[in-house]
Amino acid sequence: MYDLLKSKLLAQPVLHADETYYTVLESETVKTYYWVFLSDRHDSYGITLYHHDPSRSGQVALDFLGDYKGYLHCDMWQAYEQLPKATLVGCWAHVRRKFHEAVPQAASEKSLTKQGLNYCNRMFYLEQTWEALSKQERYQIRQVKLKPLMRKFFEWCRRNKATVLPGSKLGKAINYVLKHQEIFAYVLLDGNLELSNNKAERAVKSLVMDRKNWLFSQSFEGATAGLCTNKAFREQPSLAVMFLKT
Structure with missing residues (x-):
């Protein structure tokens, strides 16, 4: 069996x-x-x-x-x-968790940790609104909305990598994203794939x-x-x- x-x-x-x-x-x-x-x-x-x-x-x-x-x-x-x-296909929940754990208690919305977390939150919000769509509809709307957002997030990570300590929680979160960037982007290949x-x-x-x-x-x-x-x-x-x- x-x-x-x-x-x-x-x-x-x-x-x-x-x-x-x-x-x-x-x-x-x-x-x-x-x-x-x-x-x-x-x-x-x-x-x-x-x-x-x-x-x-x-x-x-x-x-x-x-x-x-x-x-x-x-x-x-x-x-x-x-x-x-x-x-x-990489798990974006892991990415979000790393940025969430890097946010200090008194962090402002303009802090780098909050900016990184907000990118992740926007992705999951979009996915939630597309839950009832068909495979093809989800694939198409991801190309229009999710793909540009991911591209901005990856660019944000590259831009800020040199400004944070690599051993800090934020530095580790950014390096984690950049190391596996291609695998995290594979969710865009098929409408039945999931963000997490x-x-x-x-x-x-x-x-x-x-x-x-x-x-x-x-x-x-x-x-x-x-x-x-x-x-x-x-x-x-x-x-x-x-x-x-x-």
Whole structure:
């Protein structure tokens, strides 16, 4: 069943992926990892698959996704860069979070940190207003409104890079944007792509909450059982079928 669902998942044109750590005492490593791979919101199957692995390396993503040729929403974890044919789509929620964390308590609206955050807020506001549009309509309006806004934001980052300390929170946020600029702009390539990878982050959020409660598992079997008793695992919508493979 797992392999059947995986084959259907990998046939989708758009996927989301994320991972989170989990402690297993019998593991040879300090941390093991839950990986989650799921279809996008436009997929009628609504498949979510979890994979438990000792490693967070690129080999795990490569073993699971192989020569997947579609779009993959993900954070900028280097493991996903090992995929030879997938087109990575960066998560703007991560960008926004970095600028939000850089804003001092008494910052004015004219401060650089607020300016960077406001660029991100405008993008998410626009996306929210286009939520009910068709794929083609969303693609077209993004070219007219979102693409110029992104271009201005990237130019703003380049212009201000030299004026802030690279080790500061703002400096790190700007460098993060510029390092992955091309991947962040890939959301413009298809109307079904999303501005964030929040769908995958929500899929692992309940695991993170449970991790805080029971802290660790003695064995890999216990880690598997812990996932299967997870509330989110048991209470999925009828179209969302979830399985675990270790």
